[in-house]
Amino acid sequence: MSAREKKDLLAETDRLREGGRAGEAREKLLALTARFPDDAEVAYRTAWVHDVLGLESEAVAYYERALAGTGLAAEDRRGALLGLGSTYRVLGRFGQAVETLRGGVEEFPDDGALRTFLAMALFNTGEHHEAMRLLLRLVASTSDDPSVQQYRPAIEHYAKDLDETV
DSSP, X not given: OOHHHHHHHXXXXXXXXXXXXXXXXXXXXXXXXXXXXXXXXXXXXXXXXXXXXXXXXXXXXXXXXXXXXSOOOHHHHHHXXXXXHHHHHHTTOHHHHHHHHHHHHXXXXXXXXXXXXXXXXXXXXXXXXXXXXXXXXXXXXXXXXXXXXXXXXXXXXXXXXXXXXX
């Protein structure tokens, strides 16, 4: 199979997944994975379709393979880190979720979705202060709500230490 044929098949699986035919996409991706077991892009797409189908336990190995491989585009790498971290969290593997999502935030510090999922995982590990700090900073920096922006300096100040009083 040529690189062009592989690219076309990946595009087809994306269309199937996006069109509500994730089961068909999964079958094609499993065949492609068997043919290209070390291909990070194929592994990422295979992980993603498993997640879409609610097969989180099966998705983990594909996410891990995608992240261990080379050649994954930055946007796909970001998505794989988010997907793996979120999947670990859903499976109750909270420590691994925090570790994966922290790594994602370090690599992609401006990504609000990674920071949000990290906050959820931190909540699950009992790190409530850090979770709130992340969310408050995110709200302050990304909200278009005029009342939030009016109080942005105060929100950012208190996000540093929610226990601070005078």
